Amino acid sequence: MRVLTALPDAARAAFRSRVSGDPTGAPDWVRDIARVGTGPGWFEPDGVVWRVHGDLSTLVGGVAALLGQAAHPLALAGVQQHSAYREDPWKRLAGTARWLVVTTFGSAELAEREAARVRGMHGSVRGRVRGRPYSASDPQLLRWVHLAFTDAFLAAQQAVGRDLAARFGRSWPDAYVADWARSAEQLGATDLPRSAAELADALAAYRPQLAPVPDSLRAFLAAPPGLSAPERVFYRGLSGAAAQLVSPTLAGCAGVPGRGRGAAAPVAVARAQLSALRLALGDRSPSEEAARWRLGLGPAPDWAQDDAA
Numbered sequence: 001m002r003v004l005t006a007l008p009d010a011a012r013a014a015f016r017s018r019v020s021g022d023p024t025g026a027p028d029w030v031r032d033i034a035r036v037g038t039g040p041g042w043f044e045p046d047g048v049v050w051r052v053h054g055d056l057s058t059l060v061g062g063v064a065a066l067l068g069q070a071a072h073p074l075a076l077a078g079v080q081q082h083s084a085y086r087e088d089p090w091k092r093l094a095g096t097a098r099w100l101v102v103t104t105f106g107s108a109e110l111a112e113r114e115a116a117r118v119r120g121m122h123g124s125v126r127g128r129v130r131g132r133p134y135s136a137s138d139p140q141l142l143r144w145v146h147l148a149f150t151d152a153f154l155a156a157q158q159a160v161g162r163d164l165a166a167r168f169g170r171s172w173p174d175a176y177v178a179d180w181a182r183s184a185e186q187l188g189a190t191d192l193p194r195s196a197a198e199l200a201d202a203l204a205a206y207r208p209q210l211a212p213v214p215d216s217l218r219a220f221l222a223a224p225p226g227l228s229a230p231e232r233v234f235y236r237g238l239s240g241a242a243a244q245l246v247s248p249t250l251a252g253c254a255g256v257p258g259r260g261r262g263a264a265a266p267v268a269v270a271r272a273q274l275s276a277l278r279l280a281l282g283d284r285s286p287s288e289e290a291a292r293w294r295l296g297l298g299p300a301p302d303w304a305q306d307d308a309a
Contacts, residue, residue, distance in 0.1 A: 026303045029102055032110055033105050035294070040108070041107050042108060042182050043182075048176045050105070051162075054104075059238050060245065068246050070254070071211065075141055078141070104287070137188060139188050139189055139190045143192065146183075150176075151200075154176060160271040177196055210250070237273045244258070286303070289301045
């Protein structure tokens, strides 16, 4: 345990830099969480959305979400035709992380600004695949992406994250589904589920529209380029667990076992990995630290102290 808690600052910085896409680990959009606006944002401080999105289980949930989202041919086409994810997957990761953490931890003013930015980006993502038109602004496609995302992050929290029942009660999954719907509504999605049961039903209704995820994409998600040898080992544990957590509705198309059919060992491995990483990184991400400082609930982040020096 001493080895883990004594993880060098350089290694911690490397992890935060990888996830945020910024050498400092605190890009401008993280700093804006502290500086833009003064009050609470879209979600209750220390509420269920904060706890799910502040947990390292999101590392597993993110991989599971990508596997599931890619089962919709039109959603997949939008990514393949309008994204350089193969050339720079970590830039795309940072972009996704930005939307997640800014809308989770930012003030209402900042979250609304971020939603406007994403809506603007979606306006140019349109095209055709096999004669079928698609648009990233289509409420039904937005709904699909939100459903697959929400299902994956919920499953990951339940499987490899901290137990939230003691704090929020056994119905916390319903609260998470209902609360997080606000983010997708701000982008234009409609008819969103408000409970875990409604979420499962909504995903199942998309089954006729789904198709197998291309082998090349599954291989890419299993082993993205640019990782060091230690990072490859760690990522392999995360992606192994993610394959066990994809919704049963989507697992066949994604070519993975999915929930209820896979082995327990990969999930146990990821759970142990994340427990060790929590010891190394501490309880809160830079984004949550920034939000707590803005709200007067915690000390200034390290970067703010450095800026003031």
